[in-house]
Amino acid sequence: MLAAALNPTSVSRNKCVAAPNSTAYHFGGITGHIGLIASDFTYTKEEEIFGERESANYVYQVISGAVRTYKLLPDGRRQIAAFHLPGDVFGLESRSTHRLTAEAIVDTTVLLVKRSSLEEAAGVDLSVARKLWTITSGELKHAEDHMLLLGQKSAMEKVATFLLEMDGRLAVAGMMALPMCRRDIADYLGLTLETVSRALSQLQAKGVLGLSGARQIELRNRRHLCNINA
Amino acid sequence: MLAAALNPTSVSRNKCVAAPNSTAYHFGGITGHIGLIASDFTYTKEEEIFGERESANYVYQVISGAVRTYKLLPDGRRQIAAFHLPGDVFGLESRSTHRLTAEAIVDTTVLLVKRSSLEEAAGVDLSVARKLWTITSGELKHAEDHMLLLGQKSAMEKVATFLLEMDGRLAVAGMMALPMCRRDIADYLGLTLETVSRALSQLQAKGVLGLSGARQIELRNRRHLCNINA
DNA sequence: CGGTACGTTGAAAGGTGTCAACGCTTGTGG
DNA sequence: CCACAAGCGTTGACACCTTTCAACGTACCG
Numbered sequence: 001m002l003a004a005a006l007n008p009t010s011v012s013r014n015k016c017v018a019a020p021n022s023t024a025y026h027f028g029g030i031t032g033h034i035g036l037i038a039s040d041f042t043y044t045k046e047e048e049i050f051g052e053r054e055s056a057n058y059v060y061q062v063i064s065g066a067v068r069t070y071k072l073l074p075d076g077r078r079q080i081a082a083f084h085l086p087g088d089v090f091g092l093e094s095r096s097t098h099r100l101t102a103e104a105i106v107d108t109t110v111l112l113v114k115r116s117s118l119e120e121a122a123g124v125d126l127s128v129a130r131k132l133w134t135i136t137s138g139e140l141k142h143a144e145d146h147m148l149l150l151g152q153k154s155a156m157e158k159v160a161t162f163l164l165e166m167d168g169r170l171a172v173a174g175m176m177a178l179p180m181c182r183r184d185i186a187d188y189l190g191l192t193l194e195t196v197s198r199a200l201s202q203l204q205a206k207g208v209l210g211l212s213g214a215r216q217i218e219l220r221n222r223r224h225l226c227n228i229n230a
Numbered sequence: 231m232l233a234a235a236l237n238p239t240s241v242s243r244n245k246c247v248a249a250p251n252s253t254a255y256h257f258g259g260i261t262g263h264i265g266l267i268a269s270d271f272t273y274t275k276e277e278e279i280f281g282e283r284e285s286a287n288y289v290y291q292v293i294s295g296a297v298r299t300y301k302l303l304p305d306g307r308r309q310i311a312a313f314h315l316p317g318d319v320f321g322l323e324s325r326s327t328h329r330l331t332a333e334a335i336v337d338t339t340v341l342l343v344k345r346s347s348l349e350e351a352a353g354v355d356l357s358v359a360r361k362l363w364t365i366t367s368g369e370l371k372h373a374e375d376h377m378l379l380l381g382q383k384s385a386m387e388k389v390a391t392f393l394l395e396m397d398g399r400l401a402v403a404g405m406m407a408l409p410m411c412r413r414d415i416a417d418y419l420g421l422t423l424e425t426v427s428r429a430l431s432q433l434q435a436k437g438v439l440g441l442s443g444a445r446q447i448e449l450r451n452r453r454h455l456c457n458i459n460a
Numbered sequence: 461c462g463g464t465a466c467g468t469t470g471a472a473a474g475g476t477g478t479c480a481a482c483g484c485t486t487g488t489g490g
Numbered sequence: 491c492c493a494c495a496a497g498c499g500t501t502g503a504c505a506c507c508t509t510t511c512a513a514c515g516t517a518c519c520g
Contacts, residue, residue, distance in 0.1 A: 071374065071375075071377075071378045073378065073382060073383075073460045074460055075460060077382040077460075078382070079377055079378040079381040079382050081374050081377055093367065094360075094363050094364045094366075094367035095364075095367065099371055099374055100374060122356075122359075122360075123356060126352075126353060126356075126359065129352075129356065129359040129360070129363070130324075130352075130359070132363055133324050133359070133362055133363040133366060134324045134325075136324075136363060136366050136367050136370055137323065137324035137325065137366050139370055140366055140369055140370045140373060141329055143370060143373035143374060143377060144301065144311050144329055144330065144373060145301075146377055147301075147309055147311055147373060147376055147377055147380055148301045148303065148309040150377055150380035150381045150420065151309040151380045151417075151419070151420030152303060152307040152308070152309050152420065153303075154507080154508095155507075155508065181465090181466065181467085182466075182467065182468095183466090187381075189381070190380065190381030190382065191508080191509090192508075192509055192510080193466095193467080194467095194468085194469085194508090194509075194510085195507090195508060195509075197467060197468055197469080198468085198469080198508095200468095201468070201469080213517090214466075214467055214468090214516095214517095230303045230304055230305060230307075384475080384476095385475075385476065411497095411498065411499085412498075412499065412500095413498090421476080421477090422476075422477055422478080423498095423499080424476090424477075424478085424499095424500080424501085425475090425476060425477075427499060427500055427501080428476095428500085428501080430500095431500070431501080443485090444484095444498075444499055444500090
């Protein structure tokens with residue numbers, strides 16, 4: 001089954017995917033260059049996809065749904081490193097074990113590719129090797145930006161940054177439907193869920209955003225959020 | 231000038247290095263596989279090596295000294311992403327621009343390699359491509375660990391973690407000589423310099439560490455630090 | 461129709477930041 | 491050789507932002 005492996009433009013179903021030319025998603029510019037076996041898999045809400053320190057046998061791309069990756073302290077404190085939304089790749093490791101735990105936030109379908117076959121492909125096709133590096137580099141960029149947020153920004157600035165990030169990633173017609181709960185947001189931003197809630201309420205009171213249901217958010221004043229953002 | 235480029239076992243001087251087999255440092259397992267042009271360069275204390283958003287023309291490896299890489303907010307708040315000590319590679323980007331600013335903390339000598347020649351080498355030798363990915367992946371791991379610290383740990387926990395990290399990286403005979411000032415440490419840990427100073431004083435009072443000069447630290451009870459560390 | 465999970469809001473506590481003073485060390489120039 | 495300035499670090503007092511603890515409301519679901 002040659003082809004298209006990592007390029008779920010059309011949401012592919014069941015094992016072995018051969019996708020046509022892609023526009024929307026990019027697991028690489030890999031498509032077409034190399035034959036790769038890929039499978040679909042669906043995880044239910046709250047289900048663990050892989051655990052910290054587990055052997056990294058697969059690389060994942062979100063087709064639909066949302067995933068959180070995080071680290072825990074022994075006493076249960078949790079730092080969410082990233083939210084992975086449709087199109088995003090996660091679980092890619094250059095070493096053999098995962099450094100984070102990944103869980104489905106809602107029912108989530110992923111495309112998965114064996115790490116070994118990716119490694120093999122990278123050994124033959126330089127553009128694949130390059131793509132793997134680029135993906136990891138993109139994650140590093142996100143992590144660096146997020147360190148700035150975690151270490152230096154105030155609660156309101158953190159929430160504003162979060163809203164703008166999510167707006168850019170999942171806004172449809174000016175509205176966004178957050179897949180994650182307040183606790184997830186809090187653990188992503190290094191805050192408590194109460195502080196997140198208060199910040200959102202405050203922004204709503206100012207008319208910067210509109211809430212229709214706690215997770216349905218409309219940004220009404222992006223300019224204001226950018227200013228807060230610092 | 232074939233050879234050894236990225237492997238400054240013997241501290242090489244001036245332009246064009248041909249190092250013998252290496253044991254101590256690893257800029258790759260690159261040595262010997264590929265011809266690469268490398269130069270030494272020395273920056274003075276506080277000198278900028280490259281700036282955020284600058285074009286990334288070189289990749290660096292610390293030979294001696296210490297480097298900080300950081301991001302700034304518009305109002306001057308600074309988040310130091312990492313300290314780079316002898317042996318560490320920094321400034322490696324898969325895209326064409328730097329995402330961080332790099333400065334020498336003390337007088338620092340680096341080995342530098344042209345990005346273009348590394349790219350070229352990666353195009354010929356797969357192990358080089360692999361190594362570049364591995365380096366970036368290592369930075370990502372550090373960033374993920376640091377996000378956990380920044381988002382979840384208390385001031386004392388942050389300082390304890392910092393001490394253990396530095397102990398592992400630059401302890402000689404049980405002592406370490408920190409190259410960075412309190413403000414650098416604070417900006418690395420997402421604290422103020424006063425809070426860092428208080429935490430260190432507290433640890434000294436408990437006998438967990440000994441200070442002979444503010445930057446000469448001896449850890450007397452690593453066990454205790456590990457416990458704090460959570 | 462309860463039960464549970466999720467979200468909001470309030471009040472109080474506390475950890476860390478802010479502001480300020482002081483001490484120590486280093487380097488420099490008279 | 492000493493005086494002085496400047497940079498760095500420590501310590502104290504206080505303020506405030508965020509957390510903690512708690513109550514309450516709401517939506518969803520068996």
